[in-house]
Amino acid sequence: MMGRSFSSMPIEFQTINGLQQLAETRRFKAWFLDQFGVLHDGKQPYPGAISTLEKLANYGTKMVIISNSSRRASTTFDKLRSLGFDTSLFVGAITSGELAHEYLLRRDDPWFTRLGRSCIHMTWNDRGAISLEGLDLQVVDNVEEAEFILAHGTEALGLPSGAALSMMLEDLEKILEQCVAKKIPMVVANPDFVTVEARALRVMPGTLAATYEKLGGEVKWMGKPGEGSLLLLSLEGSMQLNSDLVNSEKLQITLLFMLLPRNTRLIQHMCSHHLHGSLIIVFLCGSEAQLPIHSQYMEEHRF
Incomplete structure:
Protein backbone atom coordinates (compact mmCIF):
# COMPACT_ATOMS: atom_id res chain seq x y z
CA MET A 1 0.00 0.00 0.00
CA MET A 2 2.60 2.49 -1.02
CA GLY A 3 1.61 5.98 -2.01
CA ARG A 4 3.18 9.42 -2.26
CA SER A 5 6.34 10.36 -0.40
CA PHE A 6 6.44 12.94 2.38
CA SER A 7 9.07 15.27 3.77
CA SER A 8 11.61 13.89 6.21
CA MET A 9 10.69 13.85 9.88
CA PRO A 10 12.64 12.87 13.01
CA ILE A 11 12.52 9.14 13.68
CA GLU A 12 12.34 7.95 17.27
CA PHE A 13 12.29 4.34 18.36
CA GLN A 14 10.69 2.76 21.40
CA THR A 15 10.38 -0.93 22.15
CA ILE A 16 7.29 -2.31 23.85
CA ASN A 17 6.39 -5.81 24.95
CA GLY A 18 3.09 -5.98 23.12
CA LEU A 19 -0.28 -4.38 22.54
CA GLN A 20 -1.54 -5.34 25.98
CA GLN A 21 1.08 -3.13 27.61
CA LEU A 22 -0.18 -0.16 25.63
CA ALA A 23 -3.87 -0.99 26.03
CA GLU A 24 -3.52 -1.21 29.82
CA THR A 25 -2.45 2.44 29.99
CA ARG A 26 -5.86 3.50 28.59
CA ARG A 27 -3.99 6.57 27.42
CA PHE A 28 -5.51 6.89 23.97
CA LYS A 29 -9.08 7.90 23.21
CA ALA A 30 -9.17 6.10 19.88
CA TRP A 31 -7.15 3.55 17.99
CA PHE A 32 -7.07 3.83 14.20
CA LEU A 33 -6.35 0.57 12.41
CA ASP A 34 -5.64 -0.17 8.78
CA GLN A 35 -6.99 -3.41 7.33
CA PHE A 36 -5.16 -4.78 4.24
CA GLY A 37 -1.75 -6.11 5.23
CA VAL A 38 -2.61 -5.44 8.86
CA LEU A 39 -5.73 -7.31 9.96
CA HIS A 40 -5.93 -9.51 6.88
CA ASP A 41 -4.31 -10.15 3.51
CA GLY A 42 -7.48 -9.67 1.48
CA LYS A 43 -8.28 -13.39 1.61
CA GLN A 44 -7.96 -14.42 5.26
CA PRO A 45 -7.21 -12.87 8.67
CA TYR A 46 -3.69 -12.87 9.98
CA PRO A 47 -3.18 -15.39 12.80
CA GLY A 48 -4.33 -13.93 16.09
CA ALA A 49 -5.79 -10.73 14.61
CA ILE A 50 -9.41 -11.53 15.50
CA SER A 51 -8.65 -12.53 19.10
CA THR A 52 -6.37 -9.52 19.54
CA LEU A 53 -9.19 -7.14 18.62
CA GLU A 54 -11.49 -8.89 21.07
CA LYS A 55 -8.94 -8.50 23.85
CA LEU A 56 -8.41 -4.83 23.03
CA ALA A 57 -12.17 -4.27 23.22
CA ASN A 58 -12.12 -5.66 26.77
CA TYR A 59 -10.00 -2.66 27.77
CA GLY A 60 -12.68 -0.31 26.49
CA THR A 61 -10.65 0.52 23.40
CA LYS A 62 -12.53 2.48 20.74
CA MET A 63 -11.31 1.24 17.39
CA VAL A 64 -11.82 2.81 13.96
CA ILE A 65 -10.89 1.27 10.62
CA ILE A 66 -9.03 3.79 8.47
CA SER A 67 -8.32 2.40 5.04
CA ASN A 68 -7.28 3.44 1.58
CA SER A 69 -10.00 1.33 0.03
CA SER A 70 -11.88 2.76 -2.94
CA ARG A 71 -15.02 1.12 -1.60
CA ARG A 72 -17.47 2.67 0.84
CA ALA A 73 -17.31 2.07 4.58
CA SER A 74 -20.32 -0.26 4.65
CA THR A 75 -18.61 -2.52 2.11
CA THR A 76 -15.52 -2.57 4.30
CA PHE A 77 -17.56 -3.94 7.20
CA ASP A 78 -19.15 -6.53 4.90
CA LYS A 79 -15.65 -7.66 3.93
CA LEU A 80 -14.48 -7.88 7.53
CA ARG A 81 -17.57 -9.87 8.57
CA SER A 82 -16.99 -12.32 5.70
CA LEU A 83 -13.48 -12.93 7.07
CA GLY A 84 -14.78 -13.66 10.58
CA PHE A 85 -14.22 -10.29 12.30
CA ASP A 86 -16.75 -8.99 14.82
CA THR A 87 -17.52 -5.55 13.36
CA SER A 88 -19.43 -4.52 16.49
CA LEU A 89 -16.01 -3.96 18.06
CA PHE A 90 -15.49 -0.92 15.80
CA VAL A 91 -17.13 2.45 16.32
CA GLY A 92 -16.79 3.30 12.65
CA ALA A 93 -14.83 2.98 9.43
CA ILE A 94 -13.25 5.63 7.26
CA THR A 95 -12.23 4.75 3.72
CA SER A 96 -10.82 6.86 0.92
CA GLY A 97 -13.73 5.59 -1.17
CA GLU A 98 -16.19 6.94 1.38
CA LEU A 99 -14.44 10.31 1.37
CA ALA A 100 -14.55 10.45 -2.43
CA HIS A 101 -18.25 9.56 -2.40
CA GLU A 102 -19.03 12.23 0.22
CA TYR A 103 -17.19 14.99 -1.62
CA LEU A 104 -18.75 14.08 -4.96
CA MET A 222 -8.44 11.13 -1.44
CA GLY A 223 -7.40 9.21 1.68
CA LYS A 224 -4.07 8.72 3.46
CA PRO A 225 -2.05 10.87 3.35
CA GLY A 226 -4.51 13.70 3.47
CA GLU A 227 -5.46 16.82 5.29
CA GLY A 228 -6.88 16.27 8.77
CA SER A 229 -10.01 18.14 7.71
CA LEU A 230 -10.86 15.30 5.35
CA LEU A 231 -10.76 12.79 8.18
CA LEU A 232 -12.62 15.01 10.61
CA LEU A 233 -15.32 15.65 8.02
CA SER A 234 -15.78 11.93 7.64
CA LEU A 235 -15.90 11.37 11.37
CA GLU A 236 -18.32 14.18 12.09
CA GLY A 237 -20.46 13.70 9.00
CA SER A 238 -20.80 10.36 7.32
CA MET A 239 -19.47 8.12 10.08
CA GLN A 240 -21.68 9.41 12.92
CA LEU A 241 -19.32 8.22 15.63
CA ASN A 242 -19.95 8.60 19.34
CA SER A 243 -19.98 12.28 20.30
CA ASP A 244 -17.37 11.84 23.03
CA LEU A 245 -14.97 10.44 20.44
CA VAL A 246 -15.68 13.10 17.83
CA ASN A 247 -15.34 15.94 20.34
CA SER A 248 -12.18 14.63 21.95
CA GLU A 249 -9.07 16.76 21.54
CA LYS A 250 -7.13 13.53 21.14
CA LEU A 251 -8.91 13.02 17.82
CA GLN A 252 -6.22 15.07 16.12
CA ILE A 253 -4.80 11.87 14.66
CA THR A 254 -2.00 11.33 17.12
CA LEU A 255 -2.25 7.61 16.88
CA LEU A 256 -2.38 5.24 13.95
CA PHE A 257 -2.06 1.57 14.73
CA MET A 258 -0.95 -0.92 12.15
CA LEU A 259 -2.04 -3.93 14.17
CA LEU A 260 -0.39 -7.30 13.89
CA PRO A 261 -0.70 -9.98 16.54
CA ARG A 262 2.78 -11.12 17.44
CA ASN A 263 6.49 -10.29 17.38
CA THR A 264 5.68 -6.61 17.24
CA ARG A 265 8.05 -3.69 17.48
CA LEU A 266 7.09 -0.05 17.83
CA ILE A 267 8.23 2.34 15.14
CA GLN A 268 7.35 6.04 15.16
CA HIS A 269 7.42 6.32 11.41
CA MET A 270 5.57 4.81 8.51
CA CYS A 271 5.65 4.24 4.80
CA SER A 272 4.56 6.96 2.47
CA HIS A 273 0.80 6.40 2.39
CA HIS A 274 0.10 7.58 5.93
CA LEU A 275 -0.43 10.93 7.57
CA HIS A 276 1.88 13.94 7.30
CA GLY A 277 3.17 15.92 10.26
CA SER A 278 1.65 13.84 13.02
CA LEU A 279 2.72 11.31 15.60
CA ILE A 280 2.33 7.96 13.95
CA ILE A 281 2.66 4.79 15.99
CA VAL A 282 2.94 1.68 13.89
CA PHE A 283 3.18 -2.00 14.68
CA LEU A 284 5.02 -4.13 12.18
CA CYS A 285 5.16 -7.91 12.31
CA GLY A 286 8.51 -9.62 12.60
CA SER A 287 7.65 -11.76 9.57
CA GLU A 288 8.47 -9.94 6.34
CA ALA A 289 6.47 -12.55 4.44
CA GLN A 290 3.27 -11.11 5.93
CA LEU A 291 4.19 -7.58 4.93
CA PRO A 292 5.68 -7.70 1.43
CA ILE A 293 4.95 -4.01 0.80
CA HIS A 294 6.40 -2.65 4.01
CA SER A 295 9.40 -4.97 3.98
CA GLN A 296 10.14 -3.92 0.40
CA TYR A 297 9.86 -0.25 1.38
CA MET A 298 12.15 -0.66 4.39
CA GLU A 299 14.70 -2.54 2.31
CA GLU A 300 14.74 0.22 -0.31
CA HIS A 301 15.15 2.94 2.32
CA ARG A 302 17.49 0.98 4.61
CA PHE A 303 15.55 1.51 7.83
Whole structure:
Protein backbone atom coordinates (compact mmCIF):
# COMPACT_ATOMS: atom_id res chain seq x y z
CA MET A 1 0.00 0.00 0.00
CA MET A 2 2.60 2.49 -1.02
CA GLY A 3 1.61 5.98 -2.01
CA ARG A 4 3.18 9.42 -2.26
CA SER A 5 6.34 10.36 -0.40
CA PHE A 6 6.44 12.94 2.38
CA SER A 7 9.07 15.27 3.77
CA SER A 8 11.61 13.89 6.21
CA MET A 9 10.69 13.85 9.88
CA PRO A 10 12.64 12.87 13.01
CA ILE A 11 12.52 9.14 13.68
CA GLU A 12 12.34 7.95 17.27
CA PHE A 13 12.29 4.34 18.36
CA GLN A 14 10.69 2.76 21.40
CA THR A 15 10.38 -0.93 22.15
CA ILE A 16 7.29 -2.31 23.85
CA ASN A 17 6.39 -5.81 24.95
CA GLY A 18 3.09 -5.98 23.12
CA LEU A 19 -0.28 -4.38 22.54
CA GLN A 20 -1.54 -5.34 25.98
CA GLN A 21 1.08 -3.13 27.61
CA LEU A 22 -0.18 -0.16 25.63
CA ALA A 23 -3.87 -0.99 26.03
CA GLU A 24 -3.52 -1.21 29.82
CA THR A 25 -2.45 2.44 29.99
CA ARG A 26 -5.86 3.50 28.59
CA ARG A 27 -3.99 6.57 27.42
CA PHE A 28 -5.51 6.89 23.97
CA LYS A 29 -9.08 7.90 23.21
CA ALA A 30 -9.17 6.10 19.88
CA TRP A 31 -7.15 3.55 17.99
CA PHE A 32 -7.07 3.83 14.20
CA LEU A 33 -6.35 0.57 12.41
CA ASP A 34 -5.64 -0.17 8.78
CA GLN A 35 -6.99 -3.41 7.33
CA PHE A 36 -5.16 -4.78 4.24
CA GLY A 37 -1.75 -6.11 5.23
CA VAL A 38 -2.61 -5.44 8.86
CA LEU A 39 -5.73 -7.31 9.96
CA HIS A 40 -5.93 -9.51 6.88
CA ASP A 41 -4.31 -10.15 3.51
CA GLY A 42 -7.48 -9.67 1.48
CA LYS A 43 -8.28 -13.39 1.61
CA GLN A 44 -7.96 -14.42 5.26
CA PRO A 45 -7.21 -12.87 8.67
CA TYR A 46 -3.69 -12.87 9.98
CA PRO A 47 -3.18 -15.39 12.80
CA GLY A 48 -4.33 -13.93 16.09
CA ALA A 49 -5.79 -10.73 14.61
CA ILE A 50 -9.41 -11.53 15.50
CA SER A 51 -8.65 -12.53 19.10
CA THR A 52 -6.37 -9.52 19.54
CA LEU A 53 -9.19 -7.14 18.62
CA GLU A 54 -11.49 -8.89 21.07
CA LYS A 55 -8.94 -8.50 23.85
CA LEU A 56 -8.41 -4.83 23.03
CA ALA A 57 -12.17 -4.27 23.22
CA ASN A 58 -12.12 -5.66 26.77
CA TYR A 59 -10.00 -2.66 27.77
CA GLY A 60 -12.68 -0.31 26.49
CA THR A 61 -10.65 0.52 23.40
CA LYS A 62 -12.53 2.48 20.74
CA MET A 63 -11.31 1.24 17.39
CA VAL A 64 -11.82 2.81 13.96
CA ILE A 65 -10.89 1.27 10.62
CA ILE A 66 -9.03 3.79 8.47
CA SER A 67 -8.32 2.40 5.04
CA ASN A 68 -7.28 3.44 1.58
CA SER A 69 -10.00 1.33 0.03
CA SER A 70 -11.88 2.76 -2.94
CA ARG A 71 -15.02 1.12 -1.60
CA ARG A 72 -17.47 2.67 0.84
CA ALA A 73 -17.31 2.07 4.58
CA SER A 74 -20.32 -0.26 4.65
CA THR A 75 -18.61 -2.52 2.11
CA THR A 76 -15.52 -2.57 4.30
CA PHE A 77 -17.56 -3.94 7.20
CA ASP A 78 -19.15 -6.53 4.90
CA LYS A 79 -15.65 -7.66 3.93
CA LEU A 80 -14.48 -7.88 7.53
CA ARG A 81 -17.57 -9.87 8.57
CA SER A 82 -16.99 -12.32 5.70
CA LEU A 83 -13.48 -12.93 7.07
CA GLY A 84 -14.78 -13.66 10.58
CA PHE A 85 -14.22 -10.29 12.30
CA ASP A 86 -16.75 -8.99 14.82
CA THR A 87 -17.52 -5.55 13.36
CA SER A 88 -19.43 -4.52 16.49
CA LEU A 89 -16.01 -3.96 18.06
CA PHE A 90 -15.49 -0.92 15.80
CA VAL A 91 -17.13 2.45 16.32
CA GLY A 92 -16.79 3.30 12.65
CA ALA A 93 -14.83 2.98 9.43
CA ILE A 94 -13.25 5.63 7.26
CA THR A 95 -12.23 4.75 3.72
CA SER A 96 -10.82 6.86 0.92
CA GLY A 97 -13.73 5.59 -1.17
CA GLU A 98 -16.19 6.94 1.38
CA LEU A 99 -14.44 10.31 1.37
CA ALA A 100 -14.55 10.45 -2.43
CA HIS A 101 -18.25 9.56 -2.40
CA GLU A 102 -19.03 12.23 0.22
CA TYR A 103 -17.19 14.99 -1.62
CA LEU A 104 -18.75 14.08 -4.96
CA LEU A 105 -22.18 13.96 -3.34
CA ARG A 106 -22.02 17.14 -1.27
CA ARG A 107 -19.91 19.29 -3.61
CA ASP A 108 -19.53 21.97 -0.94
CA ASP A 109 -15.77 22.02 -1.42
CA PRO A 110 -14.79 24.64 -4.08
CA TRP A 111 -12.66 22.15 -6.02
CA PHE A 112 -15.50 19.64 -6.26
CA THR A 113 -18.06 22.37 -6.95
CA ARG A 114 -16.24 23.10 -10.20
CA LEU A 115 -16.38 19.48 -11.39
CA GLY A 116 -18.85 18.57 -14.07
CA ARG A 117 -21.11 15.52 -14.06
CA SER A 118 -19.68 13.47 -16.93
CA CYS A 119 -16.68 11.29 -16.12
CA ILE A 120 -14.33 8.64 -17.38
CA HIS A 121 -14.69 5.91 -14.75
CA MET A 122 -11.72 3.60 -14.14
CA THR A 123 -12.92 0.76 -11.96
CA TRP A 124 -12.55 -2.89 -11.03
CA ASN A 125 -13.63 -5.97 -12.91
CA ASP A 126 -12.49 -9.19 -11.23
CA ARG A 127 -12.58 -7.45 -7.84
CA GLY A 128 -16.11 -6.15 -8.47
CA ALA A 129 -17.06 -2.85 -10.11
CA ILE A 130 -17.91 0.08 -7.84
CA SER A 131 -21.37 1.60 -8.01
CA LEU A 132 -21.84 5.34 -8.55
CA GLU A 133 -25.48 5.21 -7.49
CA GLY A 134 -26.78 8.41 -5.94
CA LEU A 135 -23.99 10.65 -7.25
CA ASP A 136 -25.85 11.95 -10.32
CA LEU A 137 -22.87 11.22 -12.55
CA GLN A 138 -22.88 10.37 -16.25
CA VAL A 139 -20.27 7.77 -17.16
CA VAL A 140 -18.86 8.25 -20.66
CA ASP A 141 -16.31 6.24 -22.63
CA ASN A 142 -15.38 9.08 -24.98
CA VAL A 143 -12.75 11.42 -23.56
CA GLU A 144 -14.15 14.32 -25.58
CA GLU A 145 -17.39 14.09 -23.58
CA ALA A 146 -15.69 13.78 -20.18
CA GLU A 147 -15.30 16.58 -17.64
CA PHE A 148 -13.19 14.62 -15.15
CA ILE A 149 -11.73 11.19 -14.41
CA LEU A 150 -12.86 9.10 -11.45
CA ALA A 151 -10.32 6.38 -10.58
CA HIS A 152 -11.71 3.63 -8.36
CA GLY A 153 -9.76 0.71 -9.85
CA THR A 154 -7.15 -0.42 -12.35
CA GLU A 155 -8.85 -3.32 -14.14
CA ALA A 156 -11.62 -1.87 -16.29
CA LEU A 157 -13.26 1.12 -17.92
CA GLY A 158 -16.80 1.88 -16.85
CA LEU A 159 -19.32 2.06 -19.70
CA PRO A 160 -22.43 4.24 -20.04
CA SER A 161 -24.55 1.07 -19.81
CA GLY A 162 -23.25 0.42 -16.30
CA ALA A 163 -21.09 -2.49 -17.42
CA ALA A 164 -17.29 -2.52 -17.14
CA LEU A 165 -14.93 -3.23 -20.03
CA SER A 166 -11.85 -5.16 -18.91
CA MET A 167 -8.60 -3.35 -19.74
CA MET A 168 -4.90 -3.73 -19.15
CA LEU A 169 -3.15 -1.04 -17.12
CA GLU A 170 -1.32 0.09 -20.26
CA ASP A 171 -4.63 0.66 -22.06
CA LEU A 172 -5.94 2.79 -19.20
CA GLU A 173 -2.73 4.81 -19.28
CA LYS A 174 -3.31 5.53 -22.98
CA ILE A 175 -6.71 6.95 -22.08
CA LEU A 176 -4.97 9.14 -19.52
CA GLU A 177 -2.79 10.57 -22.27
CA GLN A 178 -5.94 11.67 -24.09
CA CYS A 179 -7.39 13.11 -20.89
CA VAL A 180 -4.33 15.21 -20.07
CA ALA A 181 -4.44 16.67 -23.58
CA LYS A 182 -7.98 17.84 -22.79
CA LYS A 183 -6.81 19.14 -19.38
CA ILE A 184 -9.49 17.47 -17.29
CA PRO A 185 -8.83 16.70 -13.59
CA MET A 186 -8.78 13.33 -11.85
CA VAL A 187 -10.30 12.23 -8.55
CA VAL A 188 -8.52 9.14 -7.22
CA ALA A 189 -10.54 7.21 -4.64
CA ASN A 190 -7.61 5.04 -3.55
CA PRO A 191 -4.18 6.72 -3.42
CA ASP A 192 -2.19 3.52 -2.82
CA PHE A 193 0.22 2.36 -5.49
CA VAL A 194 -0.11 -1.32 -4.60
CA THR A 195 -1.83 -3.47 -1.99
CA VAL A 196 -1.39 -6.95 -0.63
CA GLU A 197 -3.63 -9.81 -1.67
CA ALA A 198 -2.76 -13.23 -0.34
CA ARG A 199 0.93 -12.20 -0.19
CA ALA A 200 0.92 -11.00 -3.80
CA LEU A 201 0.94 -7.33 -4.79
CA ARG A 202 -1.92 -5.77 -6.75
CA VAL A 203 -1.67 -2.47 -8.62
CA MET A 204 -3.93 0.20 -7.11
CA PRO A 205 -5.41 3.45 -8.51
CA GLY A 206 -2.63 5.56 -6.99
CA THR A 207 -0.42 4.19 -9.74
CA LEU A 208 -2.75 5.70 -12.35
CA ALA A 209 -2.87 8.98 -10.43
CA ALA A 210 0.91 9.20 -10.22
CA THR A 211 1.13 8.54 -13.96
CA TYR A 212 -1.42 11.27 -14.61
CA GLU A 213 0.51 13.77 -12.53
CA LYS A 214 3.71 12.92 -14.38
CA LEU A 215 1.90 13.57 -17.65
CA GLY A 216 0.96 17.00 -16.31
CA GLY A 217 -2.59 16.24 -15.15
CA GLU A 218 -4.28 17.59 -12.04
CA VAL A 219 -5.14 15.00 -9.35
CA LYS A 220 -7.25 15.24 -6.21
CA TRP A 221 -5.91 12.55 -3.89
CA MET A 222 -8.44 11.13 -1.44
CA GLY A 223 -7.40 9.21 1.68
CA LYS A 224 -4.07 8.72 3.46
CA PRO A 225 -2.05 10.87 3.35
CA GLY A 226 -4.51 13.70 3.47
CA GLU A 227 -5.46 16.82 5.29
CA GLY A 228 -6.88 16.27 8.77
CA SER A 229 -10.01 18.14 7.71
CA LEU A 230 -10.86 15.30 5.35
CA LEU A 231 -10.76 12.79 8.18
CA LEU A 232 -12.62 15.01 10.61
CA LEU A 233 -15.32 15.65 8.02
CA SER A 234 -15.78 11.93 7.64
CA LEU A 235 -15.90 11.37 11.37
CA GLU A 236 -18.32 14.18 12.09
CA GLY A 237 -20.46 13.70 9.00
CA SER A 238 -20.80 10.36 7.32
CA MET A 239 -19.47 8.12 10.08
CA GLN A 240 -21.68 9.41 12.92
CA LEU A 241 -19.32 8.22 15.63
CA ASN A 242 -19.95 8.60 19.34
CA SER A 243 -19.98 12.28 20.30
CA ASP A 244 -17.37 11.84 23.03
CA LEU A 245 -14.97 10.44 20.44
CA VAL A 246 -15.68 13.10 17.83
CA ASN A 247 -15.34 15.94 20.34
CA SER A 248 -12.18 14.63 21.95
CA GLU A 249 -9.07 16.76 21.54
CA LYS A 250 -7.13 13.53 21.14
CA LEU A 251 -8.91 13.02 17.82
CA GLN A 252 -6.22 15.07 16.12
CA ILE A 253 -4.80 11.87 14.66
CA THR A 254 -2.00 11.33 17.12
CA LEU A 255 -2.25 7.61 16.88
CA LEU A 256 -2.38 5.24 13.95
CA PHE A 257 -2.06 1.57 14.73
CA MET A 258 -0.95 -0.92 12.15
CA LEU A 259 -2.04 -3.93 14.17
CA LEU A 260 -0.39 -7.30 13.89
CA PRO A 261 -0.70 -9.98 16.54
CA ARG A 262 2.78 -11.12 17.44
CA ASN A 263 6.49 -10.29 17.38
CA THR A 264 5.68 -6.61 17.24
CA ARG A 265 8.05 -3.69 17.48
CA LEU A 266 7.09 -0.05 17.83
CA ILE A 267 8.23 2.34 15.14
CA GLN A 268 7.35 6.04 15.16
CA HIS A 269 7.42 6.32 11.41
CA MET A 270 5.57 4.81 8.51
CA CYS A 271 5.65 4.24 4.80
CA SER A 272 4.56 6.96 2.47
CA HIS A 273 0.80 6.40 2.39
CA HIS A 274 0.10 7.58 5.93
CA LEU A 275 -0.43 10.93 7.57
CA HIS A 276 1.88 13.94 7.30
CA GLY A 277 3.17 15.92 10.26
CA SER A 278 1.65 13.84 13.02
CA LEU A 279 2.72 11.31 15.60
CA ILE A 280 2.33 7.96 13.95
CA ILE A 281 2.66 4.79 15.99
CA VAL A 282 2.94 1.68 13.89
CA PHE A 283 3.18 -2.00 14.68
CA LEU A 284 5.02 -4.13 12.18
CA CYS A 285 5.16 -7.91 12.31
CA GLY A 286 8.51 -9.62 12.60
CA SER A 287 7.65 -11.76 9.57
CA GLU A 288 8.47 -9.94 6.34
CA ALA A 289 6.47 -12.55 4.44
CA GLN A 290 3.27 -11.11 5.93
CA LEU A 291 4.19 -7.58 4.93
CA PRO A 292 5.68 -7.70 1.43
CA ILE A 293 4.95 -4.01 0.80
CA HIS A 294 6.40 -2.65 4.01
CA SER A 295 9.40 -4.97 3.98
CA GLN A 296 10.14 -3.92 0.40
CA TYR A 297 9.86 -0.25 1.38
CA MET A 298 12.15 -0.66 4.39
CA GLU A 299 14.70 -2.54 2.31
CA GLU A 300 14.74 0.22 -0.31
CA HIS A 301 15.15 2.94 2.32
CA ARG A 302 17.49 0.98 4.61
CA PHE A 303 15.55 1.51 7.83
